[in-house]
Amino acid sequence: MSHHDERTFVMAKPDAVQRGLVGEIVSRLEGRGLKLVGAKFMQIDEELAHEHYAEHTDKPFFDDLVDFITSGPVLAMVWQGADATRQVRRMMGATDPAEAAPGTIRGDYGLDLGQNVIHGSDHEDPGANEREIELFFDEDELVEYTRADEPWVYEDEDH
Numbered sequence: 001m002s003h004h005d006e007r008t009f010v011m012a013k014p015d016a017v018q019r020g021l022v023g024e025i026v027s028r029l030e031g032r033g034l035k036l037v038g039a040k041f042m043q044i045d046e047e048l049a050h051e052h053y054a055e056h057t058d059k060p061f062f063d064d065l066v067d068f069i070t071s072g073p074v075l076a077m078v079w080q081g082a083d084a085t086r087q088v089r090r091m092m093g094a095t096d097p098a099e100a101a102p103g104t105i106r107g108d109y110g111l112d113l114g115q116n117v118i119h120g121s122d123h124e125d126p127g128a129n130e131r132e133i134e135l136f137f138d139e140d141e142l143v144e145y146t147r148a149d150e151p152w153v154y155e156d157e158d159h
C-alpha cells in the first residue's frame with residue numbers, strides 16, 4: 001500500500017438521490033483525483049442503519065436519523081487516494097449545512113442538519129473508514145485498478 005491507497009466510505013444520502021445530486025457528488029470527488037473503487041446503489045434497512053449509526057444510538061435525533069437514511073435509495077461508495085478520509089470530510093463541509101462553508105458539498109447543496117446530502121467516514125475516528133467499508137461491501141466488490149491520470153495527480157509517480 002502506498003500513501004495513495006487510503007480508502008474511505010462515502011454515501012450519497014436519500015436526499016441527494018431524490019434531488020439529482022449524485023452525479024455532482026461523484027463528479028467533485030472524481031475531479032479531485034480520488035479514485036472510485038466500489039459503488040452500490042441500494043436501500044438501507046433498519047438493521048444496517050442501526051449498525052452504521054451505532055455511535056449515535058443514545059442521541060435524541062437517532063430515530064429521525066434512521067428514518068431519514070432508510071427513506072429512499074442511497075449510493076454507497078468507496079473512494080481511494082492520498083489522505084482520502086480527511087480530504088473527503090473537508091470537501092463535505094460541516095455537519096450542519098447551514099454552517100458549512102460555501103464551496104463544500106453541504107455548504108453548496110444543503111440547508112438543514114437532518115438532510116445534509118452526503119456521508120463520509122470520520123477522519124478523527126481511527127478505523128471508522130475500514131469499519132464502514134466492511135459493513136457495506138464485501139472485499140470482492142472493491143475493484144483494484146490504476147486510473148490513467150494518477151501520474152498527473154501524484155507528483156511522485158513517473159509520467
Ligand code: DAT
Nearest residue numbers: 056061065094095113114116118119120122
Ligand atoms: P457527520 O455526518 O458530519 O459525520 P455526525 O456523525 O455527528 O455527523 O452525525 C451523523 C448524522 O446525524 C449527521 O450527518 C446529521 C445527523 N445529526 C447530527 N447531529 C444532529 C443533531 N444535533 N440534530 C439532528 N441531526 C443530527
Ligand code: MG
Nearest residue numbers: 119120121122
Ligand atoms: Mg459521523
